[in-house]
Amino acid sequence: MKKLLILGAGTAGTMMANKLRRRLDPVEWEITIVDPDPIHYYQPGFLFVPFGVYESHELKRPKTEFLPAGVTLRAETVEVVEPDKKRVKLQGRTEYLHYDVLIVATGTQIQPGETEGLLGEGWRKDIFDFYSFDGSAALRKKLQHFEGGRVVLNVAEMPIKCPVAPLEFLFLADYYFHTQGIRDKVELVYATPLDAAFTKPRAAELLGGLLEQKGVKVVPDFNLSEVKAGEKKIASYDGKELDYDLFVSIPVNMGDALWERSGLGDELNYVATDKHTLAAKQMKDVFVLGDATDLPSSKAGSVAHFEAEVLTENVLRQIEGQALLPDFDGHANCFIESGFGKGLLIDFNYTTEPLPGKFPLPGVGPFSLLAESKMNHWGKMMFRYVYWNQLIRGVELPLEAQMVMAGKQAA
Amino acid sequence: MPSIDVNGTPIEVNADGFLVNPDDWNESAAGILAAQAGISLTPRHWDVINFCRKDFTATGKSPGVRRITKVGGVPTKEMYALFPGGPGKLAAKLSGLEKPKGCL
Incomplete structure (x- = not known):
């Protein structure tokens, strides 16, 4: 039997398992997917939990529910990948998983420990995140009893998963505090390392306008150096300081540490990937998709979905010895x-x-x-x-993998 | 396209003052770009610029601050002291490279 191995059973890995199980002959190919967490989270829902739109328990289900027959889930942590030997070592085990084709979907996670003072005395008292299941639930409780003050939202460093989520959080916070009848007692501040509200100029103008309309103060070019929890201040590398009553942090996002252990990640543990074919640049018979790549595309579920369409075809082409299609356009x-x-x-x-x-x-x-x-x-x-x-079940959606210009008004 | 004058030779730059072609770069150009940014170059600045040039040759991308810090070994706080206002952008500009991506 030939072996297809997928690392990561989040949005991207689960889609690939479903799509490829349908397309690969079960007599010829076995598919194994490795992920240490047996729970699948609906991550887009984390944003809504602090404001009581969703309950936390609505956002998690067992991963096995979304994996088809013929795909084996191993709930383990990968120690290292050894591409020269085409094998993967699992933590605390002597056995190796060998592969003929490897798909990397190890994602990105917040790393609050990267910023001095963030995990200190204020963590989950007046410092919160909403990029994790626990963090969004903890912030919900905090907001239920919040009576007013200065709320500072900060992005520690780019790139982050879902670059529009900080803006949505601010829009929803404005709405929430209105419905609670305390909007006049809350000051909303957005401290961002970018020089505008968003990364793309035309959208930045519109979204910046919306923030202004909703009374959110934007502090651009703010590169977080340190959280001074005792003084309730955040400081930037160039000496700016902001006071807060409630600090909502989007900590540094990093790829899986297994890539650092394997000596195959960049400075943020992302994996070098061909931007059009999605082949790994430094490993043979290895492909990368979703948040784990170092591509200049957004880290978002929709991107993983469009990549999965292209990658399914390319994995099949690789197996059949055909040239890869350069079809991913960053959509x-x-x-x-x-x-x-x-x-x-x-x-x-x-x-x-x-x-x-x-x-x-x-x-x-x-x-x-x-x-x-x-x-x-x-x-x-x-x-x-x-x-x-x-x-995530790999059902075809009525959307093109590539962006289409029809219906768009060019400048 | 605007340009800067380097010892009598015009070198093309974009609207933000970054060199259009990294191959046009030389040490004199770095000095002129630094002066425009109000920076007088010290050996420590050259350590950063040399790292950026070398890294760009290897990877084809402009290194961001985190890469200069982690791989190039220059602490983040020192980067902000050397290149006030925007160490990632300024280090790339003085090295004749495009604005680092990583902001998406």
């Missing part, structure tokens, strides 16, 4: 919740920034690109159903 598609029952949608790739228009049907929609609408909010709410029942 990302993100709903942005903007509060008061509305949302925005952006659709972009490596070379085209988000543009206004209609999506997915040109001129029709029902979703509006780069504009607020109620329908976009409902799209975002419906997405949880699509995620659990279609997306």
